[in-house]
Amino acid sequence: MNILPYIIPPMIAVLVVSTIMSIIYKDKEKKDKGFVLNYYRLTYRRRFIRTVWAVPIVSLIYIALYRFSDITSNEYKIIGVFFFSLLLLDIGYNYSKWKKNEKK
Template sequence: MSILVYFIAPMIAVTVVHLIMHAKYKNSEKIDKGFVFIYHKLTYRRKFIRSLWNIPIFTLIFLGVYWSTNLTSTEYMIFAMICIFLFLLDFLYTFVKWRKSEKGSFNQV
């Protein structure tokens, strides 16, 4: 059985949960202080900080996949590039949205 089968079901589940949480907290007040478990309740500044905290988590996930699977070196490289691309995409998106929301709040004052 291909390793892709093990990724398809979790990706579908994560996507469904993400869409439900996004719809539930779309128009709610965002929190900028204190601990918040739910990602969708955070401001873009806090989402950016949380994405920085994900660097060690992504590293541990990659090392866990590396040690527990028998993939070829090409498959490991593809997996690493996908992880890096997803991290950079999230990182840049939250940074841009944080700066836009910060600029918008200064114009309102």
Template sequence: MWDDHTQRTDKGFEWYYFNLTYRRKMIRTLWMTPLVLVLYFLLRFIGLDLMYTLIFVGVGLLSHILQLAYNYHMWNKYERNIS
């Protein structure tokens, strides 16, 4: 990846997730949190069994939480310690 964090976007709109700073990645991940609820209702709407729905939503929620924790950790490690 990049060792130079100055190439990453911290202000304005950036289409590509990987061009964002860790702080902005964390913010974008927080904005995506309601999609877990949308995923649940979408899976129930298409008629998936409740057990499978809960498994899919649980895996999605777990990965979402891990991504949020990783971005927070990296933000603390690299960007908050610079200033």
């Protein structure tokens, strides 16, 4: 089963929407307290916390994918490395930006 047609279009859509949202909220005031659904309205501290909370969710999605999908072992490993690499990069980026903005 070739899963690339199911992965590439959503990834392109996410990148386009993410770019548009980051441009729209670039100079807007960021919130550090209260509930905010939109990720781009959060401070880097809150983005970091939200990303750390995503670790168990991504793990559960990965386990569900393993349990209920019909993909090969190599595809499963590639998807796992991709998911967790993105998660670790996002955690590191948000942490470094949070500490950098905290010094200002």
